[in-house]
Amino acid sequence: MKRLQLQRWSGSVLSAQARTGGRLQQRLYYAIRHQSTASPAAPAGNDQLVKKQPQAPSISSPHSQKSRYRLPSPPVEAARESAKLAALHARLYLPSRLPLETLARSLVHPSADPNPNFNNESLATLGHDLLTYYASEHLICSYPRLPLTVIFAAMYAYVGPKTLAAMAREWGVESVAAPGGEVDPGYLQFQRLAPGTDVNPETITGTERPHDDEPTWRKSVTSRVVYDNEYGDPVKGPVDPSELAERDAQTSQGVTVEEANASFVSAVMGSIYLHAGRPAAKRFFEQHFLSRHLNISDLFNFSQPARDLARLCARENFEAPVARIVSETGRKSRSPVFVVGIYSGQDKLGEGAGASLLEAHFRAAVAALKGWYLYNPLDVRVPSSMEEEGAAPWKPVHVDLGEVIV
Amino acid sequence: MRPSLRLLNLEVPSLQGPRALYVCSGCRQEARPRPIVARQFLRHASNADSLSERVRRKIWGTDNPPGVEDPYGGQGALERKFKNQQAQKQEQAPEPAPVEDLPLVDDSYEPATTWKGLERIGHLDRWNDAPRTEVDTYESFSLKKKIYKKGPLNLAAHQTAVEICMMHALDKPLLSICSVAEHEKPVFKMIWKCKIQPNGTWDKALEYPNQEAEKSLVYIFEQIGGQPAAPVAEEAAAEQTEEDTEALELVDFNEPVSQTPIAPFFGYQDARDPGCLTLPLTDADTKFAFLKRFSQLTGHYFPDPVIHQISTVQQAVAYVQGELKPKPKKLAEHLAENEGLQGMPNVKIFGKRRTTLHKDDEMGRKKIIEAELRARGLL
Amino acid sequence: MASCLVASKRPLLALPFFLSSPCESVVLDLRRNQSSYRRTTQRLRVKPDASFGSSLIHTQEDHIIHNPPSSAPSVYLTPSKFLPSNDVRKNLRTAPANSNNSEELPPVVRAPSEKKYHLTPSDIREIRRLRATDPMTWSRLKLAKRFECSPMFISLVCETSPQKKEIQKRVLEAVQSRWGSKRRMAREDRQLRREAWGRDQ
Numbered sequence: 002m003k004r005l006q007l008q009r010w011s012g013s014v015l016s017a018q019a020r021t022g023g024r025l026q027q028r029l030y031y032a033i034r035h036q037s038t039a040s041p042a043a044p045a046g047n048d049q050l051v052k053k054q055p056q057a058p059s060i061s062s063p064h065s066q067k068s069r070y071r072l073p074s075p076p077v078e079a080a081r082e083s084a085k086l087a088a089l090h091a092r093l094y095l096p097s098r099l100p101l102e103t104l105a106r107s108l109v110h111p112s113a114d115p116n117p118n119f120n121n122e123s124l125a126t127l128g129h130d131l132l133t134y135y136a137s138e139h140l141i142c143s144y145p146r147l148p149l150t151v152i153f154a155a156m157y158a159y160v161g162p163k164t165l166a167a168m169a170r171e172w173g174v175e176s177v178a179a180p181g182g183e184v185d186p187g188y189l190q191f192q193r194l195a196p197g198t199d200v201n202p203e204t205i206t207g208t209e210r211p212h213d214d215e216p217t218w219r220k221s222v223t224s225r226v227v228y229d230n231e232y233g234d235p236v237k238g239p240v241d242p243s244e245l246a247e248r249d250a251q252t253s254q255g256v257t258v259e260e261a262n263a264s265f266v267s268a269v270m271g272s273i274y275l276h277a278g279r280p281a282a283k284r285f286f287e288q289h290f291l292s293r294h295l296n297i298s299d300l301f302n303f304s305q306p307a308r309d310l311a312r313l314c315a316r317e318n319f320e321a322p323v324a325r326i327v328s329e330t331g332r333k334s335r336s337p338v339f340v341v342g343i344y345s346g347q348d349k350l351g352e353g354a355g356a357s358l359l360e361a362h363f364r365a366a367v368a369a370l371k372g373w374y375l376y377n378p379l380d381v382r383v384p385s386s387m388e389e390e391g392a393a394p395w396k397p398v399h400v401d402l403g404e405v406i407v
Numbered sequence: 408m409r410p411s412l413r414l415l416n417l418e419v420p421s422l423q424g425p426r427a428l429y430v431c432s433g434c435r436q437e438a439r440p441r442p443i444v445a446r447q448f449l450r451h452a453s454n455a456d457s458l459s460e461r462v463r464r465k466i467w468g469t470d471n472p473p474g475v476e477d478p479y480g481g482q483g484a485l486e487r488k489f490k491n492q493q494a495q496k497q498e499q500a501p502e503p504a505p506v507e508d509l510p511l512v513d514d515s516y517e518p519a520t521t522w523k524g525l526e527r528i529g530h531l532d533r534w535n536d537a538p539r540t541e542v543d544t545y546e547s548f549s550l551k552k553k554i555y556k557k558g559p560l561n562l563a564a565h566q567t568a569v570e571i572c573m574m575h576a577l578d579k580p581l582l583s584i585c586s587v588a589e590h591e592k593p594v595f596k597m598i599w600k601c602k603i604q605p606n607g608t609w610d611k612a613l614e615y616p617n618q619e620a621e622k623s624l625v626y627i628f629e630q631i632g633g634q635p636a637a638p639v640a641e642e643a644a645a646e647q648t649e650e651d652t653e654a655l656e657l658v659d660f661n662e663p664v665s666q667t668p669i670a671p672f673f674g675y676q677d678a679r680d681p682g683c684l685t686l687p688l689t690d691a692d693t694k695f696a697f698l699k700r701f702s703q704l705t706g707h708y709f710p711d712p713v714i715h716q717i718s719t720v721q722q723a724v725a726y727v728q729g730e731l732k733p734k735p736k737k738l739a740e741h742l743a744e745n746e747g748l749q750g751m752p753n754v755k756i757f758g759k760r761r762t763t764l765h766k767d768d769e770m771g772r773k774k775i776i777e778a779e780l781r782a783r784g785l786l
Numbered sequence: 787m788a789s790c791l792v793a794s795k796r797p798l799l800a801l802p803f804f805l806s807s808p809c810e811s812v813v814l815d816l817r818r819n820q821s822s823y824r825r826t827t828q829r830l831r832v833k834p835d836a837s838f839g840s841s842l843i844h845t846q847e848d849h850i851i852h853n854p855p856s857s858a859p860s861v862y863l864t865p866s867k868f869l870p871s872n873d874v875r876k877n878l879r880t881a882p883a884n885s886n887n888s889e890e891l892p893p894v895v896r897a898p899s900e901k902k903y904h905l906t907p908s909d910i911r912e913i914r915r916l917r918a919t920d921p922m923t924w925s926r927l928k929l930a931k932r933f934e935c936s937p938m939f940i941s942l943v944c945e946t947s948p949q950k951k952e953i954q955k956r957v958l959e960a961v962q963s964r965w966g967s968k969r970r971m972a973r974e975d976r977q978l979r980r981e982a983w984g985r986d987q
Binding site: 298358376 | 858859861862863864865866867868869870872873874875891892893894895896898983984985986
Binding site: 070085175 | 769772
């Protein structure tokens with residue numbers, strides 16, 4: 002497996018200097034920071050002009066407290082002064098190679114500072130990709146038979162925005178009332194939504210899916226892998242650079258606290274990856290994300306488990322499942338209890354207890370199906386473990402038919 | 408007004424004229440629970456005694472109850488005061504002989520039932536108006552101003568040690584030295600010239616500069632032991648040793664001359680001999696005498712636990728010097744000096760209290776508030 | 787008065803001639819019940835379960851006592867039948883399972899019906915014709931009885947007419963309109979409980 006060239010593409014994320022090409026560059030044309038000293042650059046400047054911009058005005062010139070009010074986000078040198086930031090760094094046990102300035106930058110949401118050299122968008126994008134990659138490889142390798150819907154749900158539970166927001170809250174990250182240059186860089190800075198804004202628009206339009214405008218058409222689960230995001234939710238398609246300004250205008254109206262918190266956690270992941278390397282990022286993921294307990298068996302919901310189980314047994318060439326009464330008590334009473342086991346030949350596949358034979362049978366079939374889906378191979382290895390030094394030769398992970406399709 | 412008083416007002420309107428107070432129906436209802444008593448009074452309405460008189464009789468259980476006749480009514484406060492003042496003026500005229508009257512048995516003597524109208528007991532004259540006497544002036548035992556510099560402290564320690572040594576040698580009560588608040592200058596110079604052998608005992612540690620000084624010092628200190636004529640003798644001794652001191656003065660020509668008598672130790676800056684520091688303070692009497700004299704000379708106070716810990720002169724001086732380092736008045740300054748805290752990046756020390764305003768500024772709320780205030784013309 | 791007191795202090799059994807018929811129940815109640823301390827403790831003295839192992843046999847050896855409480859097995863323990871062939875756990879578990887006989891298996895809930903596959907295409911055509919011509923008479927159940935198949939099969943073969951569906955719907959509505967709040971809530975609760983089965987709650 003080939004290793005990624007870390008330095009080659011992390012430069013665009015790390016350096017404050019703008020680079021030619023790419024999305025970040027295009028944003029610079031209209032998002033040049035207006036300083037008290039520097040006159041705003043012409044929006045239609047060429048690349049050379051942008052390159053000659055002072056590297057970061059807030060770094061070069063010391064700012065008085067007064068002039069900080071004009072900045073959209075706190076200047077870089079404020080990171081060293083903030084006790085909150087240092088405390089957060091220490092609390093998260095972040096590697097010392099990760100400087101406080103980067104942590105401060107990861108706390109700035111694009112809605113607070115549209116300048117991509119000072120906000121966390123690039124870090125959050127990288128961190129989000131890492132998070133979803135690590136989470137999905139962990140799920141797929143350790144539970145190879147999980148249905149796709151359950152994988153979507155589990156992904157959402159591990160690295161979904163709600164979880165990330167909850168983590169940021171557990172880490173003790175507080176958010177500002179309004180972003181600005183004078184705020185403490187230890188706060189999460191973002192533009193808040195105006196009160197009364199509809200947070201959950203019903204339908205998302207403009208996705209990449211063909212025939213997006215047909216609401217009644219069936220959307221297959223498999224197509225969600227292609228067109229939707231990692232949680233199986235519809236996502237907006239890529240935006241043209243020409244329309245980027247419009248999108249920025251939307252984000253400047255404000256974002257939810259949840260979104261800002263999620264972007265911060267992703268950005269921390271990305272900055273750890275950039276500054277401390279892959280092993281540190283992976284360790285961070287294991288310590289903060291995989292350590293959260295998620296009972297995957299609770300994510301299932303069956304409507305006709307007996308039929309599914311029969312299909313499964315037929316597919317796998319097992320004997321047809323037979324429900325047998327393992328034990329019962331109080332059949333003629335008001336509250337009887339039946340324990341029904343599902344047998345395939347001699348082997349018991351699952352067992353369930355219920356107040357009626359029907360319920361017990363249902364529950365036993367659910368248990369048997371969960372037993373199938375929640376198969377967990379021994380000594381699981383994920384593909385990213387091959388990136389370590391001196392890794393053992395790769396053995397393919399277990400793959401079988403998995404989901405029962407009726 | 409308490410409900411019970413209000414009840415009386417209701418019942419006795421004739422005493423105070425027309426009823427002026429409004430009583431709400433609730434309070435009137437509240438007053439109802441005692442109708443039996445009221446009726447009992449009403450039953451004897453033909454009696455000449457007023458109601459309050461009857462009540463007082465009932466309370467005290469006698470026909471002649473003590474106290475004011477009508478405690479709830481009668482004259483107003485201003486009227487009573489005016490009356491009292493008149494009475495006082497009348498009393499002031501026959502004032503000169505109230506004391507002489509006391510032993511005599513007076514036929515007109517009437518035991519007082521109340522304190523009213525009685526003369527004041529205690530300091531008969533007005534003590535405040537009396538001129539200040541000698542007794543009234545306060546002089547502090549120790550120095551008014553504490554000594555903080557190291558040199559004068561050593562001087563004080565040396566002087567104390569020499570004095571205590573002298574008292575030891577002369578076998579006089581040690582504490583009597585405290586009666587001499589300050590020596591004459593020549594005497595002090597002689598003391599200053601004395602040496603103390605290190606690690607000696609109190610009786611024999613002293614080393615005089617010469618025979619004459621020893622003689623005069625012994626003579627002076629002989630006088631101290633509590634005789635009333637001591638200051639005079641001391642003066643005489645001082646005169647006696649005048650020549651010596653002058654000679655000595657010539658020797659130490661460049662010594663500082665004290666301009667003002669208030670300056671402690673006559674302008675001497677430091678002790679000549681540090682030998683006194685090694686003297687032990689194990690004997691309880693000596694220790695107490697030394698510390699008492701030392702605190703008299705320096706103005707520092709020794710708490711009991713510290714006295715218990717001190718075992719040498721060195722320690723006593725060290726304690727006073729340790730006290731010398733003035734503690735920072737503010738906690739912030741104290742914390743800012745702490746190097747352990749300075750190295751911590753997650754700790755920030757502010758000179759001033761952090762208020763909601765600071766927090767608002769940190770969270771970016773301040774500019775919104777200010778903008779809103781400006782928009783409404785309040786700022 | 788005094789005599790009454792004396793009489794009341796005596797045991798009632800000693801005065802049988804006083805007692806009329808309603809008093810007999812009182813006599814019966816005075817019988818000693820069994821809740822004495824000795825009897826209770828005696829009854830609680832139960833032999834330990836066999837799985838705890840006899841102390842006589844295992845006096846010297848160390849042994850593991852495995853006596854789990856009766857509960858449903860965890861779903862994370864994959865049944866050995868579902869384990870893939872290359873899994874080590876499959877071989878470990880199957881060894882003792884082979885000794886079981888089919889006679890020892892518990893009784894089945896419902897005997898699985900044998901599938902006959904006896905209907906021909908002409909039969910199916912007949913079913914469709916009957917269902918189409920007279921949907922009111924030929925319901926799924928009647929057709930299943932006549933052709934000796936399951937109602938499920940009939941629903942697979944043909945669908946009833948929309949008029950019949952509409953009528954059925956109206957009948958259902960008429961029935962449900964007569965339900966009171968209690969019955970309605972009970973039915974809704976039952977439905978909710980049934981949905982909870984699938985989520986394993």
